[in-house]
Amino acid sequence: MSTTTPTPESDPAVFESQAGTVLAVVITTLAIATISVGLRTYSRAVMIRQFGMDDWAAIAAMIFAIGSGTMVATNTIYGHGRHIYSPTVDPTQLDKYFRTFYISIVLYNASLTATKITFLLQYWRILGTPQMRRVIMIAGVFVALWAISQLLVTIFNCSPIEKFWHPQVPGTCIPNLPFWYINAAGNIVTDVTIFVVPLPALARLNLRRNQKIALLGVFCLGFFTCAISVIRIQYLKLSDDVTWDNVASSCWSVGELACGITCACLPTIRPLLAKVFPSMQSQGSSDGKYYQHESSGRRGGSGAHKGHKSGTNDTGSTRSIIYPEDLELQSDDRSDKEVAVPAMQPPRVPAHDKYGKAMDRIKLGLKPTVTTEIQVGSPVSSSSGDRPRDNGTIEVKRDFIMTKSKYRSR
Known part of the structure; x- marks a missing residue:
């Protein structure tokens, strides 16, 4: 933490606030993801009545994402989005800030784990041939071991756990860097693995060319999640002004969760879209299959x-x-x-x-x-x-x- 505290006279930006940006990003991204999960649930449970384990995993991912986003938004009460040396930030509230920050990180990793499981279970259901199931099982073991290990490391980052938000408590903590970089890089690798696994099988489907391109396009939207993860890496390094610097990282993190959940839901809501737009129904199209x-x-x-x-x-x-x-x-x-x-x-x-x-x-x-x-x-x-x-x-x-x-x- 800085040894000198800027004053309004020396630094006019001391009263700057990004709290509005944080709230706007959290509300917008989570609203889109929640709508996607709601449409998926209605389509799978009510319309075609094939609600399965992948749908439950999507709901779990959404619940964890809402929890993580809520923690990020709540932290604006304790100074998130403002300079740590600002007169508007109460130093006695910083313990609450870091405790809420810790909970948001744990829920972030839990939501990522559930989202990855959603994709794998969805592939298992749709591409359930013996050959594809062997590939999905191998990829699933690799992804699950990585995701669960990162979730456990995040939970037990400090020993005792409360040292994360009470630095004065005796104990040890894993340094944030390079752990956060390793975590982000591993998530990118597992994301790419998940999105690449179904592409060969989808390319071999007996569909017309335009339908095959559309289906591949829907599944390839998941690579937006990988792009967000790459962008997020550059904001992981925080200075002493953590309440200000952490805004970009937390916003990209919530956006990454929302994007992953939305991409997992898109392939499942076609029956609902076909009902709303009858021209999308397969039998109603001259070239539909x-x-x-x-x-x-x-x-x-x-x-x-x-x-x-x-x-x-x-x-x-x-x-x-x-x-x-x-x-x-x-x-x-x-x-x-x-x-x-x-x-x-x-x-x-x-x-x-x-x-x-x-x-x-x-x-x-x-x-x-x-x-x-x-x-x-x-x-x-x-x-x-x-x-x-x-x-x-x-x-x-x-x-x-x-x-x-x-x-x-x-």
């Missing part, structure tokens, strides 16, 4: 496949629209085996005849089993009887197959 889910068997409930837009065709089967970002690639270890059959679609038997025959065979000692068949881009004959055309859909049919049972039913 959607995935058609059909079931020719009897359905329970209301007849609509949970979480998807549904309708009924002329064969009595239920049709659902699955958006590309919600298509979960099937792995080989699913209990309900699904076999890709690029063959012509066989003629269908009316549901009542099919199940009537099935019940008759059960009485004869035959065992009914259910099979699932997926047809990708199954050809459909045109009305003129010429060459078949591709309807660009995935069709799923569930039918009974009768096999001989060991025991007769009574």
Whole structure:
């Protein structure tokens, strides 16, 4: 701390304040992130009803980010945004300043950890092929170990912990520098790892070129978080005038959290945008691609496949629209085996005849089993009887197959 205290006569800037800037940045960035998480929650939980672990992780990240931002904003009461030697800063409140500063750092690292987990769980759900899951698991172990280790080091930065805001307490602390530089550099490396992992798999998706570019663009928005992390590094070194110098670092930190959370939410809110803007719906576009889910068997409930837009065709089967970002690639270890059959679609038997025959065979000692068949881009004959055309859909049919049972039913 400076040995001489400037006076209004020697330094007219002694009454300068950046408190308004701090409050504006915190409120604006956290409001955007909160809206993004809210839209994600509504889209996943209400519209398509596929709320999962990645969505819970996004909510946890948002809660920690709000806590960190709240601490940053609260610190303006204790002098954050003003010169430490300003007459408007009460020296007796500096202990509270550093205690609040410590809490904001811990919550910042907790939010970063939850955001990284959100991305990895999201990749696990969407890109759930065996090959991608191995890559995601390796990246996840690396990222999780780094994030959790940094969170623990931040919590136990000083021994005892209260020495962080009570310098006079006997004990030791890890020097802020180079620890903060190491922490920031490691976060940049893990961020780049997270955002690079899905790109090869996304590039191989069977989508039209414009859709593939749009999808890659949405995922690449995460690199803005890396850019913010790089910018933030230059503001980590603080002088004795810590209450003034820490403004830029804290604002970039809150902005980094908000940007990461928002980027994690963007790929999941397309169903909501398609509802608000019908022209964005896949089946409503001439070049749009959607995935058609059909079931020719009897359905329970209301007849609509949970979480998807549904309708009924002329064969009595239920049709659902699955958006590309919600298509979960099937792995080989699913209990309900699904076999890709690029063959012509066989003629269908009316549901009542099919199940009537099935019940008759059960009485004869035959065992009914259910099979699932997926047809990708199954050809459909045109009305003129010429060459078949591709309807660009995935069709799923569930039918009974009768096999001989060991025991007769009574």
